[in-house]
Amino acid sequence: MQAFPSGIQPYRPPQSIKDACISKITCCDETFSALSSNGEVFTFSAAPSSNADTSSADGRAAVTVFKPQRVWALRKKFSAVKDVALGSDGSIIICTESGHVYVRTRNAKSSTGRTFKFERIPYLQRVTQVCANSTGAFGALRIDYKLKPIEVTGNMIAQDLKTVQPYLQLYRKPERRDLTSIARSEADDRRGMMAKSIDEFDDEAEDLNISHDIDSALELFEVLAGEQRMRKAGGGSFNYDGVRLPHDADTMIHLQSGAAVPVHRVILAARSRVLEELLSGSKQLADTQSKLSMKLMPARPGPGLGVSKLTRLSISGCHALSTLIFLRYLYSDELLALWDPRVGTVVEKQLRKLDVTPPQVKVELQAFSRLLDLPHLATALESPVKREPAPSMRQDLQRLFDLAQLPIARSLPLAPDVIIQLADKDVYTHSVILRGRTPLFASFFDLEDWTLKRWGPDGTIMLNMKHMKWHTLRFVLGFLCYGADKEMFQTLGMCLSSQRN
Numbered sequence: 077m078q079a080f081p082s083g084i085q086p087y088r089p090p091q092s093i094k095d096a097c098i099s100k101i102t103c104c105d106e107t108f109s110a111l112s113s114n115g116e117v118f119t120f121s122a123a124p125s126s127n128a129d130t131s132s133a134d135g136r137a138a139v140t141v142f143k144p145q146r147v148w149a150l151r152k153k154f155s156a157v158k159d160v161a162l163g164s165d166g167s168i169i170i171c172t173e174s175g176h177v178y179v180r181t182r183n184a185k186s187s188t189g190r191t192f193k194f195e196r197i198p199y200l201q202r203v204t205q206v207c208a209n210s211t212g213a214f215g216a217l218r219i220d221y222k223l224k225p226i227e228v229t230g231n232m233i234a235q236d237l238k239t240v241q242p243y244l245q246l247y248r249k250p251e252r253r254d255l256t257s258i259a260r261s262e263a264d265d266r267r268g269m270m271a272k273s274i275d276e277f278d279d280e281a282e283d284l285n286i287s288h289d290i291d292s293a294l295e296l297f298e299v300l301a302g303e304q305r306m307r308k309a310g311g312g313s314f315n316y317d318g319v320r321l322p323h324d325a326d327t328m329i330h331l332q333s334g335a336a337v338p339v340h341r342v343i344l345a346a347r348s349r350v351l352e353e354l355l356s357g358s359k360q361l362a363d364t365q366s367k368l369s370m371k372l373m374p375a376r377p378g379p380g381l382g383v384s385k386l387t388r389l390s391i392s393g394c395h396a397l398s399t400l401i402f403l404r405y406l407y408s409d410e411l412l413a414l415w416d417p418r419v420g421t422v423v424e425k426q427l428r429k430l431d432v433t434p435p436q437v438k439v440e441l442q443a444f445s446r447l448l449d450l451p452h453l454a455t456a457l458e459s460p461v462k463r464e465p466a467p468s469m470r471q472d473l474q475r476l477f478d479l480a481q482l483p484i485a486r487s488l489p490l491a492p493d494v495i496i497q498l499a500d501k502d503v504y505t506h507s508v509i510l511r512g513r514t515p516l517f518a519s520f521f522d523l524e525d526w527t528l529k530r531w532g533p534d535g536t537i538m539l540n541m542k543h544m545k546w547h548t549l550r551f552v553l554g555f556l557c558y559g560a561d562k563e564m565f566q567t568l569g570m571c572l573s574s575q576r577n
Contacts, residue, residue, distance in 0.1 A: 104162035104210055110144065115156025117148035117170060147180065147192070163208035166192060169216075171203040177216050226565045233513065233559030234469045238408035240512040242325035242338040243400070244295065247302030285462060286418045293412060293419065296400045297426045303335050303396075316386070320379040323508060324521060327355075327387040329403075330373065331396050339403060340508045341387050345489035346476040347406045347469070348448040355387060355489035366443040367393030381527060382493055382507065384535045395432045398440035405453060409469045413462035414438070473509065473558035480504040495538045496553070499545045505557050507537070513556045 100111040110118045120142045154174040168180040177197040205217040314336050325338035345352035362369040373388035401412045415434040445454035456465035479485045480492040492504035510517035554560035
């Protein structure tokens with residue numbers, strides 16, 4: 077027979093420990109109780125006092141013999157006794173490792189001959205200590221349970237919505253060789269040169285953000301190159317009539333260069349109230365300090381599957397790269413800082429090909445922030461180097477979710493296109509947010525077999541989830557629809573208390 081390896085110890089239950097010691101002794105009147113370290117309880121009584129001679133025949137004092145009796149035997153680990161106290165007339169109160177309380181009282185009507193019996197005290201949990209006195213009173217000390225904080229893990233909502241930028245997918249062909257591979261190689265060489273020449277930027281997180289901006293800039297260069305290629309193949313324009321755009325985009329932005337960029341109307345309207353008014357049919361917008369202007373164009377028929385019409389928006393007075401950087405900010409809350417020397421120097425060659433300079437991009441982005449009333453973007457653009465904008469997407473999408481529940485919102489650019497039917501209410505939300513937040517809804521909306529016959533004539537789709545109620549699913553939908561974090565569980569205790577009352 078082989079013994080256990082040195083790193084593995086066999087399990088021995090507490091009751092098998094032979095060297096258990098007494099951890100507590102208590103008494104009441106003439107009764108004593110002893111609690112062992114493995115959770116068993118013993119009782120014994122002192123010998124009755126007598127005036128008779130207690131000396132033995134040889135003249136030595138007689139020894140009083142105590143006979144302890146085990147009254148609580150250990151059967152399972154959670155039933156081990158943690159504390160014990162004695163009361164009058166042989167009554168005993170104990171608390172176990174599981175936090176439950178038992179009281180032993182005299183059983184005068186027992187037919188089995190058992191003089192005492194243990195009964196569990198209901199409604200007492202998490203008890204750590206017990207006490208008793210000779211008058212028959214018992215006491216128990218309970219600690220309040222502190223709930224562990226609920227940690228919400230996973231991507232933030234801005235990280236997920238960044239993956240549903242339709243223009244990135246439209247002008248990128250997965251099967252072809254990366255058009256910017258040479259540019260990326262040159263960018264890597266420039267990064268190495270800058271790392272040797274610039275020593276003041278040592279913060280690891282900041283360097284990571286700069287590297288991320290460089291990769292994002294190269295990605296946008298690839299989008300512009302793909303757009304020009306597709307426009308050239310189409311005879312000078314991209315024909316999107318009847319075409320199902322990536323991620324079911326329902327709006328096309330026409331730029332001064334002739335480029336057409338697909339986006340989601342609800343993202344534009346949710347991120348800027350000025351854009352919401354423009355998409356509702358207001359007049360043309362124009363920035364007084366620059367040539368930037370925006371105008372709503374006549375809509376075109378959509379491809380179906382929830383997109384009954386394509387909204388069209390014209391933007392002039394700015395470079396296509398500036399527009400893409402602005403749209404990227406709306407989708408991700410991130411600002412690509414080409415004017416930062418650590419970024420602009422690396423992509424200098426690509427900027428020259430596009431005939432645009434970093435200062436020009438910054439000025440045009442400032443025009444966007446003024447025209448569309450985006451204070452967080454304007455503040456970040458004040459810095460001569462990269463500065464992360466204050467996050468605002470979560471507040472914008474929470475407002476979007478709240479407005480979607482109102483009947484008036486169903487005729488606005490913020491109109492919801494998904495109705496989740498619960499057992500006690502209907503919840504209105506938007507497919508672009510759901511598809512960005514979870515692969516389940518992304519697959520559901522992308523596959524025509526699932527949704528072809530589900531879309532209604534009003535451009536909405538109903539999801540039957542009547543097996544669930546709002547008070548449970550509201551936490552899940554809060555996380556999915558507007559990125560609610562752990563603070564949404566702070567009201568959970570109050571909700572449960574109101575339900576009990």
